[in-house]
Amino acid sequence: xxxxxxxGRRRFLELSAAGLTVAGAGDLLAxxxxxxxxATAGISYFERFGITEALLAEALSAALSRGADAADVFVQHxxxxxxxxxxxxxxxxxVNVELGLGVRAVKGDQQGYGFSEDLDPRAVRECALTAAxxxxxxxxxxxxxFHVAGRLPSRYPVRLRWEEVRPGQKLPLLTGLNARAxxxxxxxxKATVSFGDEYGAVLVADSQGRIVEDLQPMTxxxxxxxxxxxxxxxxxxxxxxxxxxxxYYTPERLDRVVREAVARTTVLFEAVPAPAGEVPVVLAAxxxxxxxxxxxxxxxxxxxxxxxxxxxxDRIGKPIAQPFVNIVDDATLDGARGSINVxxxxxxxxxxxxxxxxxxxxxxxxxxxxxxxxLASTGNGRRQSxxxxxxxxxxATYMLNGPHRKDEIIASVKxxxxxxxxxxxxxxxxxxxFTFYVKNGWLIEDGKLTxxxxxxxxxxxxxxVLEKVDMVADDLAIDEGGWTCGKNGQGVxxxxxxxxLRVSSIxxxxxxxx
Amino acid sequence: xxQGNDMLEVARQAAALARKAGAQQAAAITxxxxxxxxxxxxxxxxxLADHTSRGLALELYVDGRYSRVSTSDLRPEALPRFVEDxxxxxxxxxxxxxxxxxxxxxxxxxxTVDLQLEDPALAGLTAVRRRxxxxxxxxxxxxxxxxxxxxxxxxGFGDGQAELHRVHSDGFEGTRRTT
Numbered sequence: 001x002x003x004x005x006x007x008g009r010r011r012f013l014e015l016s017a018a019g020l021t022v023a024g025a026g027d028l029l030a031x032x033x034x035x036x037x038x039a040t041a042g043i044s045y046f047e048r049f050g051i052t053e054a055l056l057a058e059a060l061s062a063a064l065s066r067g068a069d070a071a072d073v074f075v076q077h078x079x080x081x082x083x084x085x086x087x088x089x090x091x092x093x094x095v096n097v098e099l100g101l102g103v104r105a106v107k108g109d110q111q112g113y114g115f116s117e118d119l120d121p122r123a124v125r126e127c128a129l130t131a132a133x134x135x136x137x138x139x140x141x142x143x144x145x146f147h148v149a150g151r152l153p154s155r156y157p158v159r160l161r162w163e164e165v166r167p168g169q170k171l172p173l174l175t176g177l178n179a180r181a182x183x184x185x186x187x188x189x190k191a192t193v194s195f196g197d198e199y200g201a202v203l204v205a206d207s208q209g210r211i212v213e214d215l216q217p218m219t220x221x222x223x224x225x226x227x228x229x230x231x232x233x234x235x236x237x238x239x240x241x242x243x244x245x246x247x248y249y250t251p252e253r254l255d256r257v258v259r260e261a262v263a264r265t266t267v268l269f270e271a272v273p274a275p276a277g278e279v280p281v282v283l284a285a286x287x288x289x290x291x292x293x294x295x296x297x298x299x300x301x302x303x304x305x306x307x308x309x310x311x312x313x314d315r316i317g318k319p320i321a322q323p324f325v326n327i328v329d330d331a332t333l334d335g336a337r338g339s340i341n342v343x344x345x346x347x348x349x350x351x352x353x354x355x356x357x358x359x360x361x362x363x364x365x366x367x368x369x370x371x372x373x374x375l376a377s378t379g380n381g382r383r384q385s386x387x388x389x390x391x392x393x394x395x396a397t398y399m400l401n402g403p404h405r406k407d408e409i410i411a412s413v414k415x416x417x418x419x420x421x422x423x424x425x426x427x428x429x430x431x432x433x434f435t436f437y438v439k440n441g442w443l444i445e446d447g448k449l450t451x452x453x454x455x456x457x458x459x460x461x462x463x464x465v466l467e468k469v470d471m472v473a474d475d476l477a478i479d480e481g482g483w484t485c486g487k488n489g490q491g492v493x494x495x496x497x498x499x500x501l502r503v504s505s506i507x508x509x510x511x512x513x514x
Numbered sequence: 515x516x517q518g519n520d521m522l523e524v525a526r527q528a529a530a531l532a533r534k535a536g537a538q539q540a541a542a543i544t545x546x547x548x549x550x551x552x553x554x555x556x557x558x559x560x561x562l563a564d565h566t567s568r569g570l571a572l573e574l575y576v577d578g579r580y581s582r583v584s585t586s587d588l589r590p591e592a593l594p595r596f597v598e599d600x601x602x603x604x605x606x607x608x609x610x611x612x613x614x615x616x617x618x619x620x621x622x623x624x625x626t627v628d629l630q631l632e633d634p635a636l637a638g639l640t641a642v643r644r645r646x647x648x649x650x651x652x653x654x655x656x657x658x659x660x661x662x663x664x665x666x667x668x669x670g671f672g673d674g675q676a677e678l679h680r681v682h683s684d685g686f687e688g689t690r691r692t693t
Contacts, residue, residue, distance in 0.1 A: 049589075077587075081603075091610040093603050097585035097596065100567075112562040117569070117586040130564040133641065167606035307555070307666050387565060 042148035042211035045201040046075055049099065053146055055121055056205040059103050060142040062128035064207060067137025068105035068112070070367070071128075071207045074344060075101045076386040078200035078216075079163070085174040085193040093167070098200075102386040105131040109306070109368055113389040143209035152341045155334055156243035158217050162199040165246050170195060173249055177223050177258060184262045187269075189233075190226040195219075204346035214341045217243050218493060220482040223261040229269045236265030236439070241337045241482030241493070248335075264421060264440050271454035274443065274510030280416035281458060281506040282409055282444065286477035288419055289496035292327070293397050293485070294427045295434040295462025297496075300329075300354050301380070301392040301487075302369030309430040311463050315360045321466045326400040327355035329364055331379060337482060338396035338495035340382070345390050349379030354397075366392045384490035394485060396495035402472020406500040409471045411447040417456065417508055418442040418449055429487075432462030435509075457509035465503050473500035521546050521568065522689065524588055525681040528572055531594055533683050535601040539575035539615045540683040544568070551672035552641075554648035560668065562641075572597065573615075576604040580613040621686040631692040636673055647671045 043051055056073050063071035077099045084092040101124060102115035112134030114127030174193040181191040198218040205211040222239030238260035242248050283291065304310035312320070331340045331349035340349045345367050353361050363369065366381030369392055382393035410418065418441055425436035438456040442449040478497035485494045525542040532540035546568045553561040570593075571584040581604040585596055651669040655661065678690045 083607075089608040089610075091579065091608045093581040093607055095581070095583040095585075095600060095603065097583075097587050099585075099587040110559055110561065114564045115567070117567055117588075123566075127564070127566070130562075134559065134562050167603050171606065307668070309666055387567065389561070389563070 041146050042205070042213065043203065045213050045215065046077070046203050049075075049077065050119055051075055051101075051203065055119075055124060056146065056211070057142060057144050058121060059101075059124050059128045060205065060207050062125050063103050063105040063112075063131050064140040064142050065129065066105075066132040067135040067140060068107050068132060069135075069140075069371075070106045071131070071142070072104050072345060073101060073128075073203075073205045074104070074383070074386050074390075075203040076200065078198055078385070080196065080198045081162070082194065082196040083167070083170060083174060084195075085178050085191075087190075088178060090171055090174050098385055100386040101127075102383075102389070103128040103131045104389050105134050106368060107135040109372055110134050111368065111389055115386050140207075142207060146205055146209050146211035148211050152212065152214060153332070155332060155336075155339045155341055156217060158215075158245035158247075160246035162197040162217060162219070162245060165197070169246065170197075173221065173254070177221070177254060180254070180258045181223060181225055181262060184258055185227065185266055187227040187229050187266055188225050188262060189228045192224040194222045194224075196221075202344065204342070204344065206346055210346050212342050212346050216340075217245060218337065219244055219246075219248055220337075221249065221257060222482065223257050225261050225265040227262075227265045227269075229266075232269060234265050234268040236263075236268065237261050238264060239482050240480045242335045242480070243337060243339055244335050267440065267452045268454050271452040272443070274417055274438075274441070274453040274456040274508055275415065276508060276510045278505045279508050280413045280444075281503045281508065282413060282416060282418045283498055283501050283503065284418060284420040285406070285473070285475045285498055285500045287421055287479040287481060287496075289398055289479060289498035290422050290483070291434070291436060291458075291462070291465075292399060292498055293394060293483075293494065293496045294425070294436075295432050295460075296327075296466055297329070297354075297364075297394050297397045298427070298429040298487070299432050299463065300360070300363050301394070302363035302365045302373065303392050304430060305363050306369050306372050311430065311432050312360060312363070316362070318360060319358050320360045320463065321355060321358040321469060322472075323358045324402045324472055325355055325358045325466070325469055326353070327397070328353055328400060329378075329380065329394050329397045331395040333396050333478060333495065336396050336478065336495040337493045338394070340379075340395060343377070343379040343381045343390070344383045345377065345381035347377040347379045347381060349395065352378045352380070364392045364394060366390050382492050384492055388490045391488060391490070393487065393490075393492050394494050394496075396478065396497070398476065398478060398495075398497035399472065399499060399501065401474040401476045401499050402501070404471045404473050404502075406473045406475050409473055409500055409502045410444060410449060412471065412502065413444040413447060415446075416444045417453065417458075418444050419456075419458065427462070432464075433460075434462055435459045453510070455511065459507045459509055465506060468504045468506075469501050470504050471502040475499050521677065522679040522681070522687075524570060524593075525679045526687075528570055528593065528597060529681045529683045531597040532572060532574055532601060535598045537574045537576045537601050537604070537683070541573040541615060542681045543571040543573075543678065545571075545676060545678045547674060547676035549672065549674035550639075550641075550644065551670060552644045552648045553668060553670045554645065554652055555668040556666055557652070559645060572600060574600055574604045575614060576601055578609040578611050579604045579607045580610045581607060615682055615684060618682075618684045618686065621682070621688075624688070631690070632675075633693045636675065636693045639673060644671050644673070
């Protein structure tokens with residue numbers, strides 16, 4: 001979705017005040033029993049890789065050796081597999097194994113970071129000493145024993161684990177989808193199916209003596225179609241993703257992937273140019289939430305506000321939307337791609353109310369920003385892998401239901417656009433300026449959806465668009481697609497959603513008359 | 515970079531293991547890289563990172579089929595199982611008959627010209643010098659006309675060294691060092 005550069009100007013593409021946290025605030029790892037001896041406390045999955053309490057303690061001791069305020073160790077093992085079907089054959093397979101450890105030392109807002117893919121104690125100590133050099137003072141004491149949480153939430157239990165699924169069990173998913181795509185519509189000329197799965201775990205141990213492990217599965221399936229009619233070609237796709245096992249791929253879900261991919265492609269043959277100019281825009285429930293994520297959500301990440309580069313930097317406690325607008329960032333949705341049991345700093349990850357009754361309540365915090373603002377972390381400290389330090393990131397970001405109905409919203413528009421599916425675009429995170437390409441949409445004429453439209457761009461400013469949201473329906477849908485958010489060179493899986501809503505006006509770049 | 519011979523040996527072992535597991539051809543690529551970066555913001559050090567990564571990528575040609583796998587888990591006890599599983603994965607795929615390693619003759623007579631991709635002076639770059647460079651860029655930004663309107667300045671400096679080895683099962687071996 002988002003590929004950002006260091007200056008914050010970014011593009012996105014698919015397939016390509018902590019106290020207000022509703023649930024989960026507090027120290028997930030504090031209520032633990034310390035094992036008196038024997039087996040290493042809190043280390044289960046990583047025991048096979050030689051990770052011990054002594055190794056972690058030594059790493060933290062080195063990281064704190066020059067006076068850092070805090071330090072943590074992040075260990076990760078992840079096995080990612082992908083298969084691609086093209087021209088009827090599954091003849092591309094990729095597997096990537098990641099095993100490594102990152103050590104971070106934090107001094108105020110400053111951080112030092114080092115990682116090693118060699119888990120030998122000497123290599124680990126070396127990267128911890130690198131991290132330590134962010135500070136320059138007397139050493140601080142490190143924990144020698146660690147305490148574990150009594151119980152992590154179980155938001156993504158897996159029945160058919162990917163590590164036990166053989167390639168031969170995955171291939172029918174791809175070949176079946178390919179056959180069904182061609183059977184669904186004779187205009188389909190080409191289908192590409194891509195499939196991926198991940199298994200593995202993360203471990204976080206920190207200078208407070210906390211330790212936690214979390215098993216983190218993931219899977220994703222995408223179908224892309226090329227259809228032809230009367231010498232014209234159109235492309236479209238649909239994809240699904242979740243933290244789940246093979247059981248995720250029910251017949252109903254596979255049917256939906258085919259139905260949506262084919263429909264999104266073939267409807268484009270009937271599409272007409274959209275009107276150009278300032279018109280009312282209705283965002284459909286579901287994947288239109290990408291606009292909320294990109295143009296608004298990023299501005300609520302605390303690092304941009306701590307650095308005073310977000311338009312929301314001085315807006316806490318102030319109205320930024322109509323009173324019926326409520327926005328959350330949620331780690332708790334069962335099996336959702338953006339869900340986490342615990343964040344990558346070992347903090348509880350719950351459901352954070354960002355906007356309540358139209359008022360900005362909090363930013364999304366990691367440990368550094370939480371300390372900066374004198375708050376508890378919201379559990380948004382996330383990272384792509386052990387190769388990166390954490391930063392504030394969204395999880396599943398969506399708007400809650402409002403007081404209106406979808407049919408009421410459509411009926412209220414004399415002439416406008418109904419956007420159902422966005423693809424590429426560009427966002428300036430700090431200011432919130434955006435352009436998005438509407439892949440699928442409809443004309444609204446005299447309160448009715450009349451004709452599909454294509455080749456439409458919407459252009460605007462996220463915070464101003466949020467102020468112009470004047471109707472919100474009661475049909476919230478969380479999109480099931482495989483969104484990956486990019487920021488500062490790191491990609492993390494996210495989810496997002498929206499109920500149907502109306503924006504009183506947005507600039508639409510089309511070729512028709514407004 | 516240090517331990518370069520170790521990584522060349524890992525590549526050789528992986529190519530040999532692939533052949534032993536049933537691959538007709540294999541290309542093993544290992545790389546060790548170090549990257550250092552400094553972020554400087556509003557008059558003070560924001561972030562310091564020093565990363566050393568290593569990894570193996572393996573291209574497998576098995577019974578007319580192809581797959582590409584990679585791993586950073588180079589523990590001696592993990593490598594044989596990884597290669598065996600990868601060859602088994604390739605066997606499960608449908609044929610891709612046009613994939614093959616280049617003919618050995620095409621890899622002979624390599625140019626010996628030094629493209630100067632490696633700057634030895636970089637090895638002498640100190641942590642203090644990196645900070646000074648990032649700091650100087652901020653200072654320069656704050657001296658331009660209109661700098662009074664600047665809200666925040668973030669600058670950064672980064673450098674890296676990498677050593678890559680490529681070993682083919684038909685005997686080709688090549689190494690590239692870059693900074």
